[in-house]
Amino acid sequence: MNIEWIWGLCGGLVIGLAGAVYLLGNGRIMGASGILGGLVDGSAKGSMAEKLAFIAGxxxxxxxxxxxxxxxxxxxxxxxxxVVILAGLLVGIGTRIANGCTSGHGVCGISRFSLRGIVATVFYILAGGVTLVLLRHVMGVI
Amino acid sequence: MRLIIALIAGSLFGAGLLISGMTDTTKVQGWLDVFGNWDPTLAFVMGGAILPMLVAWRMTTGRQNALTGGAFPPPAKPEVDRRLIVGSVLFGMGWGLAGLCPGPAMASLSYGGLGGLVFLVAMAAGMFVAPPLGAQLDRAANAA
Structure with missing residues (x-):
């Protein structure tokens, strides 16, 4: 029997715990793209040290x-x-334009029943699925 | 104190991503690829992560401030705008192509090899050029 999903569930609980610690401790939404993006584009200002500490962990x-x-x-x-470079650019641009990724919109947004979080998650999963199926099964390039 | 909490949260996040298997691109792509050998793991990770967060959000109601004194995030914005949709579609395309999103890309830095580093640099470059592109989308939306 495939028990990989149990590891998925356990790891997921730890990820959620991380988000809970960040929210209740520092009053912040745990979003990986926002934390890195704020440092990259200089918008972090007052929260730079906090973001660096998060990334260090x-x-x-x-x-x-x-x-x-x-x-x-x-x-x-x-x-x-x-493919790696193209994918990286798309992930970087997309998550910053949408103001969130799998952790911010997905985990933290859905758990507060945010419409934006739910809509973003539906769209990035659909776009990811369509892109992968097209390039792998229809065009056979990845 | 804020820094210690951020370090703990980041460490837990990294541990969770490693334990869950989400730094393995075949698991992520396995979930997205409904015509391949479908892998349900990602749904369990998402579900597992949402549970503690449901409790955490509940705990913020009725409290004024976070443990370190700062305010909690403002209520979620209701409006679904062009940026949210266009950005999420672009992100999803990149996610499907490589099977990495920002959290796992950082968590796997120590064992992701050269490819992982290249992805991270490209992602950071994308984040750097994103703000003017987002502003352009806003202008287009206002003009429409």
Whole structure:
């Protein structure tokens, strides 16, 4: 039996706990694109140190945990760097224009029944599904 | 104190992303690819993450301030505008192409190899050029 979903559920609960800590502790919505984007485009101003501390944990914790609990875990990212660059640009531009990604609109938005969060999630999942199915099954390029 | 809480939240987020398997692009693409070998994991991750957040949002009602004294976020804006739709579609296209979104892209930096680093740099570049593009969308919406 495939038990991967149990890990998904456990990991998901930890992600939600992270969002709860950030919200109740600092009064912030945990959105990965907003945290990184605010640093990149300089809009973070007063919250720069807080955002850097968050990213230090986000990048640093897997450095410690990866060898301990999931040494075999890989990203399995495509080796086609053209696709990687195009995808990165689209994710960066899209999440900042929409003001949120899977964590901000998805996790934090849906859990407060935000219409914007729900609409954004529906659109990025649909766009992702259509893009993947078209390029993989119809055109056979990825 | 704010910094320690941010560090703890970031660490939990990174741990959760690693445990859940969401830094593995085959799981994300497996969920999006309804015509392939469909993988339900992402739905469990989303569901699992929403549960503690439901409780957290409930706990904000009736309280004035967060633990460190700052205000809670304002109520969610109701309006669905052009930026939200166009941005989400662009994000979804990139997400489908590579199977990475911003959180996992950062969490997997230490084991994602060169490709992961290239993705992160491209994503940051996209974030850098996004504000003027978003402003242009607003102007187009106002003109229409």
């Amino acid at each position: 986000l990048v640093g914790m897997p450095v410690l945990l990866h060898p301990l609990i999931a040494p075999e875990a890989q990203t399995h990212l495509t080796s086609n760097l053209g």
